[in-house]
Amino acid sequence: MPKILIVGGGYAGFYTAWKLEKHLRRGEAEVVVVDPLPYMTYLPFLPEVASGNIEPRHAVVSLRRHLKRTRVINARVTNIDHANKTATISPEGGEDWQYDYDQIVVTAGSVSRTFPIAGIADNAIGLKSIEEAVAARDTLVRNFERAASLPVGSELRKRLLTVIVVGGGFAGIETLGELRSAANALLGQFPDISYDETQFHLIEAMGRIMPEVSLPTSEKVLKDLAQRGAHVHLDTQVADATDGVVKTNTGEEYPSGLIIWTAGVMANPKVVNGSDLPREQRGRITTQADLRVVDAEGNLVEGAW
Template sequence: MKRILIVGGGYAGFYAARGLEKRLRAGEASVTVVDPRPYLTYQPFLPEVLAGSIEARHAAVSMRSHLRRTKVIAGRVRKIDHAGRTVVVQPPDGAEFSLDYDVIVVTAGAVTRRLPVPGIAEQAIGLKHVEEAVAIRDQLLTSFDRAAVLPPGPERSKLLTVVFVGGGFSGVEGFGELLSLASALLKRYPEISASEPRFHLVEGSGRILPEVSAKAGGWVVRSLERRGSVVHLNCTVQSAVGGEVVLTDGSTVDAGLIVWTAGNDANPVVRTHTDLPITARGLIIVRPDLRVGTETDIVPDAWAAGDDAAVPDLAVPGTYTVPNAQHAFRQGKLLARNIAAALRKRPLVAYVHHSLGSVATLGLGRGIFQYKKITIKGPPAWLMHRGYHVLAVPTWERKIRVLAVWLTAAVFGRDIVSLAAVEHPREAFLRDGVTNRASVLS
């Protein structure tokens, strides 16, 4: 029985495993997924988790619950030795171990690109995982609580200042949703005036949202500025030591919350710890049918897709597919189809997908959608965003849970309780607990 090993449980890996479960006959092959997090994070929902519009757990899909015939290993693959058909896995606890396989599927995804800017590693929070989105939301809520009891001054101003670095989809959507949450919080905090929360979006290029046209991106900038935020284009961060964000446009912003969304980088295991062929950017070289290799040189029993693979875009010849969820989950489905076909010596299918357009949320009731020359703005685009993603999120169970939270929020409003203390669960126990000395001595 063939042993199929999937490295990474993101969109491509999850859908590949799910498809293989449906396509493989009993005893035909075993499937194992290795990922540090034993769940799929539906990243398009992270901005809404950040804003409290979606419960955090509803943006994550448990692999153990939905991959019934797949072995799930919680661990990080440190090395891929395809010549020896083994990988080295580092579990959360204990020593590394080797795992053998017959067929490997690399869907490890990308990692957040962190530039060597002083202070960023110590001060910033990313926006790639559920726990990061929750931390950002809790920090903003806690900052409002703390600022409300402080007199006007630098400390209060810092608590109410937010800086997002990166003007791609993740950064702009997160920025718009957090700005929307801050505006809603003002109704509950009469001590804080509408002019006090300050939001800054920093982008190194001359425009935001490169996936849409320059005209549409310009409209988004103006929309954010009308809501009181400041957008810094052609600008980068020089330093963020102690929360003091120094920008190349000459301005300095003292921020209590810094969110880093400045693009993705190649996964380290793919870039430096594998004998599979990679591009200069550290992406695995794959064919249109998602086998690793080139048209003339195929690497046997190796497949790759998603953000860590250079997949030729047959819809736009001469380019590669962009790293987004729209491509990753479709490539995952094709992986399952082609791997099953290869096991049975049947013809393979090339990956071709024409873009369905780009849609982004900019906060409650605000959004933008663009498909070719068609651009839709405002509430209709926001509804399209919600409609598309509730259909795209895996499993009916998650769809129903998300819809239930949206309906509850529409009736009762957002939940504005911060659970930042959950990061230090023993703090109250140690601070407030009183030991009964008599009982101990007896």
């Protein structure tokens, strides 16, 4: 049987395998999905998970439960040698082994795009996984619990009740709104904490938010956020976040107990750079409109998607 290897069990990888199961006759091909996680995550639901409006289990789909005729391997693909149609599979805690394939579908997805900013890696939470969304929710609740036991006006109380979201795209805006809503709900359980004590800031390097939508729409969102008590700082960049104190290039400082990083994504570098498939300057595998991989001259790379 021809072997179809799907690298990544996220939305694209899961649906590729699911559709192949529907269209392939039994025994027509072997389909293998390799992903370190046993489930697919609906990434657009992560802001709602962070706020508690959606339970984590409702934002994930078990691969094995729904892929009945696909072999699921919980491991990482650390090297793709497409010239020889061989992939290196690295299970956690185990020895690497080789898998020979006939067709490969690379759906490893994206990871948070980070910059060399001091303190971000240690103090910020991304929003690319269900675990990060749950961590954001837990941190928000825990900060309210800690702040309620501190004197009003104390520096630590102010820090615990301050939330910073970096990045003004869809993910950042929705996360800011969801966390603001969650904080409003928490205020009903913590009568000792006032609305004015909770501070929500969004920092965006561009001169506008949500570049995917029209300017009037983004301006309408800005007004709505302002009415909800959220502060948006445009044309502002994070310069430092050491010890949880967010410093901007404009000179402001915001000590925060919860920093969310949503400043864009990039193609999974470990998978892309660990392969001999052609890629463009931004680090993405080059494809044409039907998702077939092509080289710099536009020639098809057979067996790669």
